[in-house]
Amino acid sequence: MSEPTADLADQPPRKIAPNPRLSGWGLTFGLLAACLIPLAGLSLYATFYGRAASRSLPVEVTLDRQTVVAPNGQGGMLVDVVVVRNLADHEIPNLTVNLNGQYFLYRDSPLQKGETLVLPQAIFMTKANQRFTPGRYPILEVTVTGRLPSNARGVKETHFE
Structure with missing residues (x-):
């Protein structure tokens, strides 16, 4: 075995590929x-x-105060609610309701033909799991989205004063 010469050790390594x-x-x-x-x-x-809003979702949205059955099943409580009624002649799957673009509710089961859905406002939550407190902030807009029979997304924006 021969020893490498000192001249080769002092040289920088050769570059094989060009630099970009x-x-x-x-x-x-x-x-x-x-x-x-x-x-x-x-x-x-x-x-x-x-826009997605150009495909209208056939629902009616109102804000109301109604009696809702208490979670423990004993009696009812008068609470602020969002009422969503299906006006279409078909069911609406993938229903999502949001308040002021910030508090959301997703419903697994489809909204049946002619069904009225009464949702207490206190069950709406942000993506960070903060609950909506009725009366703290006014509800200015309720947006409901769902899947139409054509598989397109339908949107209903309702503005309140």
């Missing part, structure tokens, strides 16, 4: 493309498919 290089203009163009291409794609999508 990007000029200032290339970087600028790349960043602009990364921003503008998704924006253009979303704009085209919105132009061709429109």
